């Protein structure tokens with residue numbers, strides 16, 4: 001099994017605090033981490049490798065410091081890593097990101113499975129996975145929370161996808177791209193040996209010149225159809241909480257029930 | 267490496283840009299703005315600079331006549347097991363408004379098998395024209411045939427705007443279609459409007475787990491595509507007398523060319539899906555264990571609502587992940603959200619902070635959930651929730 005995992009380094013938005021006075025984000029000291037959903041993708045890749053043999057290659061597009069994320073993935077057990085980093089890639093929206101990643105994947109050669117996270121916790125779009133699948137012309141299975149069955153011989157995979165109404169069981173042919181949700185597994189921690197290996201590993205950095213087959217007008221800002229024109233703080237919720245106090249629980253419950261009925265939300 | 271150019275001569279070191287950068291990529295060094303590699307070229311800083319010292323490289327512009335060839339507003343009507351999903355009618359309602367503003371027509375794309383009734387409904391809800399694509403291969407949603415049909419239609423009829431509900435299927439589909447068409451796609455919008463000067467679609471969406479909002483445009487590529495969250499736009503009132511044109515389309519699909527097969531569907535037993543739910547009763551660490559969700563379920567049942575959970579309760583294994591509300595779970599927008607024993611961490615608030623009415627029931631009066639709630643009761647949820655259930659049973663005669 002030749003498995004590729006796409007990972008993004010993101011600011012740990014769970015560490016982001018809001019300044020109560022200005023309502024702006026406090027970003028000081030917010031660490032960069034591997035996008036949490038991508039750690040599930042790495043773990044799933046490692047488990048498949050342990051079961052079927054083969055190798056796991058992690059790939060990330062980002063600034064030079066995204067190297068840390070790749071090293072962490074190697075420390076978890078990934079075999080190889082590639083960093084895509086070039087000024088030409090800067091300012092990519094999801095279209096250009098998917099294009100660039102798929103060009104690099106083409107260069108890597110044959111593969112059986114690509115794993116992505118359901119979405120990145122900063123951009124939050126969940127569009128890069130479907131974008132890569134389409135660029136490569138392979139099946140996409142999004143929101144996967146369980147791989148039920150994988151047969152490298154017949155090259156079929158059966159997964160459960162988490163949808164609004166329940167779980168959908170789908171089968172497709174390899175190669176395929178999966179985006180995974182949180183429930184799929186519990187990611188392992190890096191091991192001591194893994195960390196040693198990661199520290200020593202020379203991770204190749206590819207720039208635009210390393211993707212000669214690509215159309216460079218489709219990279220980065222100039223290849224990106226979307227433009228952010230304004231960034232602002234979300235509107236704050238109006239008003240203050242009304243704390244309901246009463247002599248008994250039943251009375252408090254009755255008051256609350258009346259208020260909610262009056263709000264016409266029931 | 268960052269693309270942002272800073273004119274050091276002009277910069278006054280006021281720091282306005284530093285405080286708006288969502289990525290913390292800007293700082294003042296020797297009283298001059300300096301940018302590092304965290305810059306994503308998002309452009310948030312450009313407008314706040316009082317002396318216009320910041321700039322990004324120019325992008326190639328499309329020829330105006332190429333863009334003019336694209337006209338009309340389109341909506342994808344999602345169906346599940348032969349019934350239209352309510353999010354799609356919300357899209358039709360908004361699409362109607364956008365079409366009126368642009369002085370153009372609204373087209374609904376109905377894909378499925380034996381879905382003629384949905385095509386008719388689409389007219390009733392506000393479409394002028396329906397592309398009715400009926401085929402056995404489209405009975406159940408699958409990315410490839412659905413995307414291929416829509417890509418073909420867009421190439422042939424060239425809409426200016428194309429919106430889809432940001433359901434799991436909608437996001438799956440839109441990502442594939444926009445990639446093939448090489449156009450922009452804005453995810454998970456909570457606002458859409460037309461810029462009166464440029465006539466461009468302004469697409470507003472939360473990012474960073476709801477911590478910031480961004481307005482995005484797609485000036486040089488068509489169609490302008492967006493997915494929109496559940497329950498953001500009003501459900502229109504259908505008018506059975508509305509007239510429109512239904513155009514049946516025979517797709518060029520054959521089952522043996524579709525790699526993906528849907529084998530089974532396991533419906534959540536007896537539960538309303540969170541995304542569509544008008545009322546959600548949600549539990550956190552305070553419910554104490556799997557059986558602690560029982561009183562919440564009873565309340566949800568009386569109210570006809572769904573049961574949600576915080577990450578803490580899901581991670582503890584008390585309730586399946588499908589119920590998780592928040593940044594790593596689902597984003598919901600109910601009319602009423604009753605948070606029981608939930609402290610209200612930022613990541614949870616990101617998933618439910620836009621609910622119309624929030625009720626917090628918590629022992630800890632300092633819990634952050636109270637700061638976003640409309641109503642609160644400080645106390646033991648195991649007493650309050652059953653009492654509330656009883657009161658509603660009485661008052662609603664259920």
Ligand SMILES: Cc1cc2nc3c(=O)[nH]c(=O)nc-3n(C[C@H](O)[C@H](O)[C@H](O)COP(=O)(O)OP(=O)(O)OC[C@H]3O[C@@H](n4cnc5c(N)ncnc54)[C@H](O)[C@@H]3O)c2cc1C
Pocket residue numbers: 006007008009035037038041059060061062092093094095097101115116117118119120121122123124125126127128129226228231288306308450451452453471473474478479480482
């Ligand atoms: C405020 C804001 C709003 C934005 N809104 C939009 C928008 O609506 N539409 C749009 O097209 N762009 C948007 N962008 C740009 C977008 O964030 C970037 O294009 C980004 O490179 C990828 O999108 P994402 O973070 O949403 O990733 P997602 O698509 O959510 O990521 C899904 C998965 O793809 C893989 N992946 C994503 N990025 C990388 C990477 N760099 N390297 C390796 N693997 C990766 C990971 O497996 C990840 O889990 C926005 C940016 C900002 C700052």
